[in-house]
Amino acid sequence: xxxxxxxxxxxxxxxxxxxxxxxxxxxxxxxxxxxxxxxxxxxxxxxxxxxxxxxxxxxxxxxxxxxxxxxxxxxxx
Amino acid sequence: xxxxxxxxxxxxxxxxxxxxxxxxxxxxxxxxxxxxxxxxxxxxxxxxxxxxxxxxxxxxxxxxxxxxxxxxxxxxxxxxxxxxxxxxxxxxxxxxxxxxxxxxxxxxxxxxxxxxxxxxxxxxxxxxxxxxxxxxxxxxxxxxxxxxxxxxxxxxxxxxxxxxxxxxxxxxxxxxxxxxxxxxxxxxxxxxxxxxxxxxxxxxxxxxxxxxxxxxxxxxxxxxxxxxxxxxxxxxxxxxxxxxxxxxxxxxxxxxxxxxxxxxxxxxxxxxxxxxxxxxxxxxxxxxxxxxxxxxxxxxxxxxxxxxxxxxxxxx
Amino acid sequence: xxxxxxxxxxxxxxxxxxxxxxxxxxxxxxxxxxxxxxxxxxxxxxxxxxxxxxxxxxxxxxxxxxxxxxxxxxxxxxxxxxxxxxxxxxxxxxxxxxxxxxxxxxxxxxxxxxxxxxxxxxxxxxxxxxxxxxxxxxxxxxxxxxxxxxxxxxxxxxxxxxxxxxxxxxxxxxxxxxxxxxxxxxxxxxxxxxxxx
Numbered sequence: 316x317x318x319x320x321x322x323x324x325x326x327x328x329x330x331x332x333x334x335x336x337x338x339x340x341x342x343x344x345x346x347x348x349x350x351x352x353x354x355x356x357x358x359x360x361x362x363x364x365x366x367x368x369x370x371x372x373x374x375x376x377x378x379x380x381x382x383x384x385x386x387x388x389x390x391x392x
Numbered sequence: 393x394x395x396x397x398x399x400x401x402x403x404x405x406x407x408x409x410x411x412x413x414x415x416x417x418x419x420x421x422x423x424x425x426x427x428x429x430x431x432x433x434x435x436x437x438x439x440x441x442x443x444x445x446x447x448x449x450x451x452x453x454x455x456x457x458x459x460x461x462x463x464x465x466x467x468x469x470x471x472x473x474x475x476x477x478x479x480x481x482x483x484x485x486x487x488x489x490x491x492x493x494x495x496x497x498x499x500x501x502x503x504x505x506x507x508x509x510x511x512x513x514x515x516x517x518x519x520x521x522x523x524x525x526x527x528x529x530x531x532x533x534x535x536x537x538x539x540x541x542x543x544x545x546x547x548x549x550x551x552x553x554x555x556x557x558x559x560x561x562x563x564x565x566x567x568x569x570x571x572x573x574x575x576x577x578x579x580x581x582x583x584x585x586x587x588x589x590x591x592x593x594x595x596x597x598x599x600x601x602x603x604x605x606x607x608x609x610x611x612x613x614x615x616x617x618x619x620x621x622x623x624x625x626x627x628x629x630x631x632x633x634x635x636x637x638x639x640x641x642x643x644x645x646x647x648x649x650x651x652x653x654x655x656x657x658x659x660x661x662x663x664x665x666x667x668x669x670x671x672x673x674x675x676x677x678x679x680x681x682x683x684x685x686x687x688x689x690x691x692x693x694x695x696x697x698x699x700x701x702x703x704x705x706x707x708x
Numbered sequence: 709x710x711x712x713x714x715x716x717x718x719x720x721x722x723x724x725x726x727x728x729x730x731x732x733x734x735x736x737x738x739x740x741x742x743x744x745x746x747x748x749x750x751x752x753x754x755x756x757x758x759x760x761x762x763x764x765x766x767x768x769x770x771x772x773x774x775x776x777x778x779x780x781x782x783x784x785x786x787x788x789x790x791x792x793x794x795x796x797x798x799x800x801x802x803x804x805x806x807x808x809x810x811x812x813x814x815x816x817x818x819x820x821x822x823x824x825x826x827x828x829x830x831x832x833x834x835x836x837x838x839x840x841x842x843x844x845x846x847x848x849x850x851x852x853x854x855x856x857x858x859x860x861x862x863x864x865x866x867x868x869x870x871x872x873x874x875x876x877x878x879x880x881x882x883x884x885x886x887x888x889x890x891x892x893x894x895x896x897x898x899x900x901x902x903x904x905x
Binding site for chain 3: 319321322324325326328329332336342343346349350351352354355356358359360361363364365367369370371373374376382
């Protein structure tokens with residue numbers, strides 16, 4: 316199991332990149348620019364997600380002194 | 393536009409770039425000495441020119457030591473990355489019509505991509521050395537490169553707007569009437585500053601600030617691995633100088649002389665300017681560097697882009 | 709171009725698998741960067757040069773540098789790799805891997821049986837993408853810019869110097885003083901240590 320927050324964020328990047336590949340491949344299959352535009356939006360979204368995510372990781376690391384995702388369960392909902 | 397014999401062009405550009413980089417080591421020491429009122433290397437060969445050869449022999453003969461606490465794989469890869477990325481960038485530089493390895497239609501983006509990959513060399517070298525000074529150097533390099541790359545690309549977009557293309561030879565052709573340094577003077581200044589920071593030259597040489605960090609990211613490197621960082625830095629200076637020439641000073645354009653000669657003259661002038669910068673400016677403090685980048689340069693680059701866009705739209 | 713596409717695809721898949729199986733975060737990041745570069749080459753082979761360049765500049769050149777920066781700043785070292793190895797144990801992943809292996813085999817079978825379509829129909833140059841982006845998709849650009857602004861504000865907020873009061877509270881939690889205050893917050897602060905109340 317991966318509990319390391321950094322690895323979790325990296326895996327999200329892999330998945331986002333996978334959807335990007337699908338969009339670009341579909342766009343180039345039909346010769347339309349729309350697929351590439353969706354990829355640009357994914358890119359913007361990934362940049363936003365990573366900046367906030369990594370800031371959170373740094374903050375959590377300062378609080379708990381480890382990167383365990385389960386350590387951040389104080390907000391029991 | 394692309395050279396008819398690509399292999400010849402590749403070999404030629406490689407040989408010229410690498411020997412120029414080696415020559416620059418000598419040139420920088422001599423010029424620095426001139427500006428600081430001393431002699432510099434003048435013993436080996438005429439004007440000390442063979443000093444470079446002597447240094448090369450020394451560097452090749454040195455023991456190629458990898459510290460036992462280092463992360464071996466990453467430690468070995470890191471110096472190779474900078475050579476690969478810088479030399480790949482030379483593939484899209486149009487030295488003159490016909491002397492270009494590949495005339496990509498996204499050449500400018502290719503250059504930006506390669507220069508952003510070059511950061512990894514420094515960052516990974518700092519991390520793999522497993523030494524606090526190296527790590528600090530690597531951290532500084534990462535922060536500096538991310539900050540300065542943003543407005544480096546933004547400052548170039550004014551040129552792209554005026555030329556209407558990402559292709560470098562099209563950008564040179566578009567400067568037949570007027571060099572872009574005139575309408576894009578702000579963009580030129582921004583790119584010059586970002587270029588100095590990307591090449592990690594003084595006053596932006598914080599990753600290897602030798603008065604505080606030993607030698608920064610390459611403290612643990614010796615022998616040819618250090619040589620690769622060293623040559624890579626000079627190759628970076630040549631690359632940035634040639635990009636300034638291509639983007640703002642009309643590349644190979646000029647009267648009477650053959651195009652290549654014009655290109656080399658302009659490039660050489662900028663290389664000397666880089667060395668003069670090192671001779672005259674003190675190093676910045678790190679927080680000054682970051683706030684300068686984000687609070688002054690980035691808004692200026694955005695302003696430049698907006699004004700250029702408005703003018704281009706109004707002109708049509 | 710066909711061959712370049714397939715080679716880049718294989719490189720991307722292999723390096724991604726290596727990414728998710730590494731224990732050392734920096735090694736994983738290196739493989740992820742290789743994977744992104746391979747995807748960029750595949751994009752170029754598919755006739756999408758603009759996106760290929762942006763993949764290198766933004767993904768590999770900026771987002772991944774941020775990751776490396778954070779990993780270096782935490783400076784986890786060998787201890788983290790050992791902890792990661794302990795977490796990675798267990799047979800939880802065997803089932804998913806087997807099932808997805810079956811799916812991959814099916815996909816390979818289907819691809820090999822089907823008539824392969826051409827990879828690159830034609831090159832879509834940056835100009836076309838730009839015209840479409842600032843034409844029908846203008847609202848998307850605005851939304852993306854708002855999202856980025858939100859992320860900027862969020863990251864600045866999270867990255868501000870820690871407030872002294874909160875810091876003091878957590879400091880108290882982490883050294884032995886938690887006995888006399890009890891409650892959920894304290895338990896969560898130390899998380900998974902077995903001696904939590």
